[in-house]
Amino acid sequence: MLELKNVTFEVPDADSDGENPHRKTIVNDVSFTFETGGFYAITGPNGSGKTSLAKLIMGINPLTSGKIVLDGKDISDLPIHERSNSGIVYGFQHPARFKGTTFRDLLSIAAGTDDEDRLVRLIARVGVCSLDFLDKPVDSKLSGGEIKKIELATVIARNPKVAIYDEPDTGIDLWTIGPMVDLLKREQKENNTTTIVVSHNRAFLEAADTLLLIRKGRIAYDGGLEGAMPMLEDLSVCTFSDKCEGENDVRCYR
Amino acid sequence: MLDATDKQILKEVADLEGIPKGAYNIRKNGKLLGREVSANINITTNEKGDGIIIDIKPGTKNESVHIPVILSQAGLHDTVYNTFIIGEDADVTIVAGCGIHCGGKESEGHSGIHEFQIKKGARVRYVEKHVAIGDGTGRRILNPTTKVFMEENAYAEMELTQLGGVDEARRVNEAVLGAGAALLMTERVMTEKDQMAESKNDIALAGTDSKANVISRSVLKNDSVQDFYVNLTAKAKCYGHIECDAIIMDNGKNQTVPALRALHPDAEMTHEASIGKIANDQLMKLMSLGLDYDAAVNRIIQGFLR
Ligand SMILES: Nc1ncnc2c1ncn2[C@@H]1O[C@H](COP(=O)(O)OP(=O)(O)O)[C@@H](O)[C@H]1O
Ligand SMILES: [Mg+2]
Numbered sequence: 331m332l333e334l335k336n337v338t339f340e341v342p343d344a345d346s347d348g349e350n351p352h353r354k355t356i357v358n359d360v361s362f363t364f365e366t367g368g369f370y371a372i373t374g375p376n377g378s379g380k381t382s383l384a385k386l387i388m389g390i391n392p393l394t395s396g397k398i399v400l401d402g403k404d405i406s407d408l409p410i411h412e413r414s415n416s417g418i419v420y421g422f423q424h425p426a427r428f429k430g431t432t433f434r435d436l437l438s439i440a441a442g443t444d445d446e447d448r449l450v451r452l453i454a455r456v457g458v459c460s461l462d463f464l465d466k467p468v469d470s471k472l473s474g475g476e477i478k479k480i481e482l483a484t485v486i487a488r489n490p491k492v493a494i495y496d497e498p499d500t501g502i503d504l505w506t507i508g509p510m511v512d513l514l515k516r517e518q519k520e521n522n523t524t525t526i527v528v529s530h531n532r533a534f535l536e537a538a539d540t541l542l543l544i545r546k547g548r549i550a551y552d553g554g555l556e557g558a559m560p561m562l563e564d565l566s567v568c569t570f571s572d573k574c575e576g577e578n579d580v581r582c583y584r
Numbered sequence: 585m586l587d588a589t590d591k592q593i594l595k596e597v598a599d600l601e602g603i604p605k606g607a608y609n610i611r612k613n614g615k616l617l618g619r620e621v622s623a624n625i626n627i628t629t630n631e632k633g634d635g636i637i638i639d640i641k642p643g644t645k646n647e648s649v650h651i652p653v654i655l656s657q658a659g660l661h662d663t664v665y666n667t668f669i670i671g672e673d674a675d676v677t678i679v680a681g682c683g684i685h686c687g688g689k690e691s692e693g694h695s696g697i698h699e700f701q702i703k704k705g706a707r708v709r710y711v712e713k714h715v716a717i718g719d720g721t722g723r724r725i726l727n728p729t730t731k732v733f734m735e736e737n738a739y740a741e742m743e744l745t746q747l748g749g750v751d752e753a754r755r756v757n758e759a760v761l762g763a764g765a766a767l768l769m770t771e772r773v774m775t776e777k778d779q780m781a782e783s784k785n786d787i788a789l790a791g792t793d794s795k796a797n798v799i800s801r802s803v804l805k806n807d808s809v810q811d812f813y814v815n816l817t818a819k820a821k822c823y824g825h826i827e828c829d830a831i832i833m834d835n836g837k838n839q840t841v842p843a844l845r846a847l848h849p850d851a852e853m854t855h856e857a858s859i860g861k862i863a864n865d866q867l868m869k870l871m872s873l874g875l876d877y878d879a880a881v882n883r884i885i886q887g888f889l890r
Contacts, residue, residue: 388872390868411874424865426865435883467887
């Protein structure tokens with residue numbers, strides 16, 4: 331069980347003129363409990379604080395106030411690697427690109443072994459990554475989709491208690507999204523992984539037991555997808571697409 | 585014939601456990617320690633007696649030659665002039681390298697001038713490692729010069745590595761590429777304490793469709809200094825690329841000066857250069873996989889210098 335208790339993240343901000351000058355609140359007093367083995371989707375407009383919240387959980391962003399408790403243990407003050415070793419792993423929205431470091435390196439760090447057989451079995455389990463990736467440097471030559479698959483594999487390789495995937499579907503082709511959802515579902519079921527996916531993709535929103543809608547650093551809604559529909563539609567930029575795109579094969583590129 | 589220090593040095597510079605198989609020439613403290621030739625690879629002392637000539641017969645395939653240098657005598661500054669002649673269509677690996685063991689207060693140094701004549705269609709992989717070990721306080725100095733002449737369709741892959749221990753290094757690399765020749769040169773240098781390393785590279789793309797790719801990876805620890813210069817000159821329709829990256833860990837100082845000169849309208853040349861600290865997102869990633877800060881730094885540097 332992962333509990334967020336009044337979690338707040340502020341950053342210095344010269345322009346702010348609100349009640350709290352020189353501070354900008356990115357995540358605002360969020361409290362929520364992720365039950366062990368649950369599948370959660372987090373959605374919300376760009377800039378609403380989804381990534382910031384995920385990074386607070388991983389320890390990459392420092393908490394301004396509040397508490398994070400994992401299975402009854404307060405982890406608020408633990409550094410990143412100790413949180414990771416307690417079972418939390420975050421798959422980055424924009425994964426780091428290295429020079430020289432290969433997928434094999436990352437996978438062996440994640441899995442804690444460089445045994446060839448075990449790495450090959452891991453890749454088979456993840457499925458979406460090809461075996462020829464293994465000795466590729468994780469550098470700027472990889473496509474957006476390739477690096478996201480590698481990122482996902484490194485998270486799974488740690489057998490986390492809590493896995494957070496930040497927009498895992500960016501750059502991924504349409505045909506791989508289904509298998510990716512199935513993979514995360516399977517990991518959730520077989521290993522009882524608490525799974526949190528930040529996404530706008532309907533496939534992930536439908537796969538989740540619980541949907542969290544973040545707006546301006548707060549949880550604006552939590553519950554089933556059905557109940558969130560009116561709010562989700564409200565958030566879309568334009569509500570005239572039915573009328574304007576109509577039946578004439580016109581698309582809106584706004 | 586080899587003492588424990590020699591063995592350690594051979595292991596570090598040439599990955600050798602004892603005497604190598606195939607052709608070799610081991611030089612220790614300015615003198616010949618051992619030599620073996622093969623049916624296709626001949627090694628002779630040059631006329632002036634200040635180096636060796638390694639002559640590889642045309643068509644020689646999948647053979648290797650090891651020519652390590654061991655230096656363990658205080659105050660000695662050894663200079664050699666070695667010539668490699670790689671015959672047409674040969675395909676060989678050359679492992680060179682110099683290991684200094686310094687046990688005293690006096691400085692020790694080695695200047696190796698290596699000239700390569702790579703004939704038509706020949707392929708060579710040249711691996712050179714420089715190391716310095718020992719508890720002595722004397723400065724360890726290595727000043728290698730590499731001159732490469734590549735004929736038509738010759739191919740060379742050169743890996744030049746110096747990972748710590750060497751106090752002063754002044755390297756000069758020169759290459760002239762004929763038509764269709766391709767050169768991939770990778771230099772990896774790690775300096776620490778108050779060490780300095782300088783590398784000056786001059787590559788001429790002289791023949792049509794020649795290709796050169798120069799890669800430099802530098803890591804500067806403590807107060808060390810590294811300067812890297814590369815001039816790529818295109819004299820024909822050709823392709824050239826320079827990629828230099830330096831990571832500054834502490835108070836190191838780095839200068840990276842890549843220069844492209846096109847003297848032909850069909851030259852295609854590019855360069856990328858970066859100097860900076862270890863990227864934060866790389867550290868965050870490895871820490872999120874369970875490594876503490878120091879272990880994460882080490883893994884990133886290890887990958888970078890590989
Ligand atoms: N360290 C930071 N310093 C300043 N602003 C930040 C920082 N981290 C996030 N922000 C800002 O917080 C807002 C929310 O960002 P983010 O969490 O990435 O949103 P989302 O993932 O929902 O798109 C953005 O406006 C972003 O620029
Ligand atoms: Mg985001």
